[in-house]
Amino acid sequence: MVRSAGATGVSLLRPVRAGNAFEETVERLLQAIKLGVVGHGEKLPPERELAAQLGISRVTLREAIRALQESGFLDVRRGRYGGAFVVYQPPSPRKGDLRKAVNEMGPGGLEDALTFRMAVECGAAQILAGTDLTAAQRESLAARLAEVNDAAPADYRRMDTAFHLSIAELTGSPLLISACADARLRVTDLLNAIPVLQPNIEHAAVQHAAIVAAILGGDPEAARRAVAEHLEGTAALLRGFLS
Template identity: 60%
Template sequence: MDLAGGRDARTDWRGGAIFRPVRTGNAFEETVERILEAIKLGVLGHGDRLPPERELAVRLGISRETLREAIRSLRQAGFVDSRRGRYGGTFITYRLPPPDLGDLRRAVQDLGAELEDALTYRMVLETGASEQAARRVLTEEQRAYLRERLDVLEDAPAEEYRQLDSRFHLAIAELTGSPSLAARITESRMRLNDLLNAIPMLPRNIDHACEQHRTMVRTILAGDAEGARRSTEEHLEATAALLRGFLG
């Protein structure tokens, strides 16, 4: 727990999917994108602290000046705030807006004909990730980490549920041991992020999702690769059906 009040990303974030080395020549733009991904996907929530400047610059493979410029721009846009002192650092100030059907329709319009492609791509990536995670011999730390992400999600208040749901799915991606796969799943989640966040919160749907999440964790930890794939497929199909229902 961060002494300033939120989680400390140095201990909470396992790091493979988002804070990976910048790949393009547009270091400033991609650094802003990576930090926004971490915020919008729930890796970092309101009140959480970014990793220390020196550590984050190394992980992203950029200069500290580029990182400072990116943080300065995000501070001006209202996503983060920097504090000085013993418990200082850069903290997340962004809060996810409440679900809204108007936002859902706009997100669908933005995707256009790519919607079904995005859902299919997600299905292939995340079912494969669950299967691969189940096939691996996980350490006790990794097993505890997955249980922790499930527990945090099940205890989440409504306003934080969507972000912590994304964080749960990214945790499974991390456990595959493939940074490339984890990165693709992160990109897939961002492609659908606005759309998923805009789906209204239905208590029965959340209860059903929790049951599916428990089955996913149970099968992964039991080494049941086929069960992990099947339970993940059922979960993603249910989400897609709910989405199509609201759009219909």
């Protein structure tokens, strides 16, 4: 099942447009898989439920799943305990991968992606900090922080993604969740092309804690500043590996 509970999975798997139903279904499923909303070894929601979420026929859904199976992202198993299981795993970083990913973005693509991410994630944190949060929302944010702090290096990027997306998720805005997911997806291949460094994890943990403290403390400007500082650090790390 979708690991990232709540609005995130719903927003990423929102109804597609009828004119390009197959293509958009593939896109939505790939986004959920690459962002780790459905992780390696986990199963997509049941066919009937997923088709209803996407607003498509089960025939279109099966065609999209078949395409992703043939592309090596899914393994479809039959029987009582069957379903479509995610087999995709981000590749281990190799020399030259980051440069290749940046080149594929085209001129100015990296800076545009970083600017977009800065705008939407800072905005999400600022909005959430100005919201009267329920006890359940506060607990959810704290739980996501604990998950990324406890993550093993191999699962760190996925839990980091879940933490960042949870901020947009808790605003309750499907459009903002979608924008933050899109922004994260634009840098996912870049982040996967560099190693997970322990000093960076430790530094990020302090910054994540500052973000959560500002949001739970109801300080929108402090939340914006904390996210901006954190994302500037990520941008600096990427530029450092490119230099």
